[in-house]
Amino acid sequence: MPRQHRRPGAGTQDTRAARRDARRAAAGTLAFVESPVQLLNVLEWAHSEQAAALTVVVLAPHDPMTRGQLRRMAELARDEGFSVRWEEARGGAGAPLRTIGGLTPQLRRTGRVVIGDPFSRYVQLLLTLTRARDLVVVDDGTATMEFITQLANGERLVRWHRHGGGRGPRDVLFAPFSAAARRRLTPAGSGRRTIGLFTSMPVAPAPGIHVRSNEFAWTRRRFGPPRLTRGTDIVGTSLVETGVVDPDHYLEAVRSLARTHGATRYFAHRRESAGKLHRLAGETGLQVVRPDLPLELIARRGPIGRLVLSFPSTVVHTLPLALAGTGARVAVCDIDPAWLTDQASPRAEGFLSGVTGTAKDVQRLPAP
Incomplete structure (x- = not known):
């Protein structure tokens, strides 16, 4: 029977590779x-x-x-x-x-x-x-x-x-x-x-x-279901802090949303500045809440409004998943291109529109 020729060291190299993968x-x-x-x-x-x-x-x-x-x-x-x-x-x-x-x-x-x-x-x-x-x-x-x-x-x-x-x-x-x-x-x-x-x-x-x-399956198992209030909550964004949206336009939009939908609370984004939030509370009358956990967990623990309003951000995709089956509704407000700053990236308008347009199970609101 002819002998099979093996490449020198092949077995050793294979063994070393297997051991390395196991480690x-x-x-x-x-x-x-x-x-x-x-x-x-x-x-x-x-x-x-x-x-x-x-x-x-x-x-x-x-x-x-x-x-x-x-x-x-x-x-x-x-x-x-x-x-x-x-x-x-x-x-x-x-x-x-x-x-x-x-x-x-x-x-x-x-x-x-x-x-x-x-x-x-x-x-x-x-x-x-x-x-x-x-x-x-x-x-x-x-x-x-x-x-x-x-x-x-x-x-x-x-x-x-x-x-x-x-x-x-x-x-x-x-x-x-x-x-x-x-x-x-x-x-x-x-x-x-x-x-x-x-x-x-x-x-x-x-x-x-x-x-x-x-699908936020662990979040739903671990927390809630939440108690729903009769009011409306607004979710803040850091679009002002990142230089995308003009602060005056942003505050006016929040004021208009609060007045139109009867909102009482504003859940601040972790990156929103203290000065902006102080001005927002004074000009809108909203109670500013600084969450100690991501909003998906805060909302799931409750209490949370029956209607949650947001600007284009991650939460318009994640909150409907976290709040599935609770009866809470999520709505997203469009960003008016006139709100964008001169420093905003040329991609900002299209990107924000895409964030809103691809969100599922949310109500879409025009810019106030």
């Missing part, structure tokens, strides 16, 4: 989040996947309101049996190096990485360090829609509200890392790398990306 699987899943909503969606994903060996890494931002909500969400994650690692990733000049150095060994071992913000420079840098073959992007709200479009078209990853398309000095300096992250988030053939997307947003996925729908 990565045993290392579990690393999830990187920078906002409370990202952490909420990681929890939704983890429960849908029954991912027990999950470590959530919080790359803590500076904003006090965001930090407060992240602390509360971290408590929830621990209550659900997951590990949480809080990193002061922006706590001084040496913080980034300390954070990256501390995370690198685990990044090298893990077989699956979950990220909440593919536009984050921090996340993009960390993606260049991982050898994970399984990458998952969980929802980061409306930014997810833009991410998928840019990935499918082979474009640079730039947030939709960035004026000038992200061509500043820091963007140029970081461009190689951003390009490497985009390549890492592009599916590879022969099973070398898989890319998943877990989202509640309406997206047309790029080829090769496996999309799973986030």
Whole structure:
């Protein structure tokens, strides 16, 4: 019988590869989040996947309101049996190096990485360090829609509200890392790398990306159902803070909505400035509420208005899911193009219209 010739070392290499993959699987899943909503969606994903060996890494931002909500969400994650690692990733000049150095060994071992913000420079840098073959992007709200479009078209990853398309000095300096992250988030053939997307947003996925729908099943099981009030609540946005909408026009729109629909409460976005909210309360008479958790959880815990009004934002897609079966209605108010500032991105008008137009199970209101 003729002898079969084998490539020298082939068996050893196959065995080493199998052992390496086994070690990565045993290392579990690393999830990187920078906002409370990202952490909420990681929890939704983890429960849908029954991912027990999950470590959530919080790359803590500076904003006090965001930090407060992240602390509360971290408590929830621990209550659900997951590990949480809080990193002061922006706590001084040496913080980034300390954070990256501390995370690198685990990044090298893990077989699956979950990220909440593919536009984050921090996340993009960390993606260049991982050898994970399984990458998952969980929802980061409306930014997810833009991410998928840019990935499918082979474009640079730039947030939709960035004026000038992200061509500043820091963007140029970081461009190689951003390009490497985009390549890492592009599916590879022969099973070398898989890319998943877990989202509640309406997206047309790029080829090769496996999309799973986030129905907020864990949120509905964990909280509520809420008690509904007879009144109307308004959900705030950070469109003024991001330079998209003029503050005077925004305040007038909120005042008009409150008067027309009898609203009594205004749930502030975590990024809304204290000065703007103080002026809003004084000029509209609305009770300003600073939520300590993402609005999907606040609404589900209740009490919440029978009608919830919002401008184009993530919540017009997520709240109908979180409040399904409760009898609460969600309505979205259009943004008048005249409200946009001179600093708004040329893409802003079309993007905001798309956010509104693709929302399901919501009532659409004209701009007041």
